[in-house]
Amino acid sequence: MERCIWNGNLIDINDYLRPFEKSREIRTASDNGELLCIEPNCLCRTLVFCHGQIRKPYLRHRDNVECYYEEFEKRDTPRIKKIRDKLYDLFIGRGHNVKQIVRFPTGRHYAHLLFDSNGKKIVLQIADKSLNKRQCDAIVSECESSGYLLNWIVIGDTNRYQDDVYNYYISRFVFNTSSDHTLIIINENADRITQTPMAHRRYYNNDFGFCAKGKLEKLVLKDDKFGIDDIDLKYQQWRNQQAERDKKLREKSAQNERIYHTYDINHENNIIKRGISPLSTKLFENELKPGVRFDHKNHGSGIITKIEDNMVYVKFANGCQDSFFVSHFMSSSLIKILK
Ligand SMILES: [Zn+2]
Secondary structure, eight states, X not given: OOEEEETTEEEEGGGGSSSHHHHHHHHHHHHTTOOBOSOTTOSOOBEEEEOOSSSOOEEEESXXXXXXXHHHHHHOOHHHHHHHHHHHHHHHHTTOOEEEEEEOTTSSOXXXXXXXXXXXXXXXXXXXXXXXXXXXXXXXXXXXXXXXXXXXXXXXXXXXXXXXXXXOHHHHHHHHHSTTOEEEEEOTTSSEEEEEEGGGTTSSTTSOOOOEEEEGGGEEEETTEEEETTHHHHHHHHHHHHHHHHHHHHXXXXXXXXXXXXXXXXXXXXXXXXXXXXXXXXXXXXXXXXXXXXXXXXXXXXXXXEEETTEEEEEETTSOEEEEEHHHHHHOTTEEEOO
16 A cells, blocks of 8 residues: 555655655654554554565555455556546635545445535546446445445546447446436546537437537536536537538538439449449449448448448447448548548
C-alpha cells in the first residue's frame, strides 16, 4: 500500500521520499505507530513504512490481517488514481462536499468519490475495461444496500463516438443499466469527456447517434446526475446538423438510386447501347461487390460480404456485422473504400 492516514490526513508515501529530512519524518511516524490504515474497521490499523534497495517504498500492516482497503489499492491503478484526483480537485474547487475512497458501509468495495448533496449520498465510480461483471455487480449491490446513488464514469477514447455493441462490457453495462441510461467517458489524461445519452441515440437511423464532447470542466453534478452542462444545447446543434446532412443525403441518395437502377437495367441489356456513364459502371463493378475491403472511421477495417435488396452487408475486423443502404454506404463520409 502507498496511502495511509497520518495526523488525520490522507497521505501518499511517495510524497515523503525526498528530501532526506522528509523521509526521516515518515520513518519516525512509522516507528511511533502514527501511520494508520485508511479502513477505519481494519483489524490492524497500524502500518509500517518499508523501504529497501530493490522494492519501491510501501506500507504494510504491522500484523498480518485481511484488509478490504489493501485489496482496493491493489486494483487502484495510477490511471484511475490520476483521474480520481482530477475529478476530486474539480468538484472540491466548486465547493461540493466530496470525499475520496470511502467504503460502502454494507460491503467490501470502496466508492471512488462520495458526494454529500442535499442529504443524499451520491457516488461517482471510475471504471475501465478491466472491471469485470462480477466486480460491477458487487459494487452496484453494495451501493444500493448502502442507500447511495451510483454514477459511473468510464475511462476510454473521447475522440470516438460510442456505439453500444462495439464497446467493452463496462461501457455497455453503464449505458444499458444506469438509471438515466447515459454513458460518460473520460480520457486517460483526464481533460476530455464525452456523454452519450440513450434517449438521444436513435434519432438518425443507421447512424451512431448523438455523443456530446467537451473539456473535463464541462462536467457538472445536477439533479443527482453527472453530465455535460450544456448537453441540451449541444443536442439541438447536433439535430440541426443532422437535419442538414439528412437533406444532403436524400439528394445524393436519389442521385445514387438513379445510377443504381440504370445499372440494373443496363446489366441485363447492353450497357453501351443504353449509354450509361462509364463512371457509374465502374462504381458498381469495381467497388461494390462482396470481397471489397473498406475502412470505417469509427469501427476500423471491414469487408463487404453480400449485396442484396439495395443493402450492403459487411463484417468488421473485430467480428461485428452490420448493414447499410447502398446509397448511404457510397456517400458516407465515414466509409472509405480501399483500392
Ligand atoms: Zn487495513
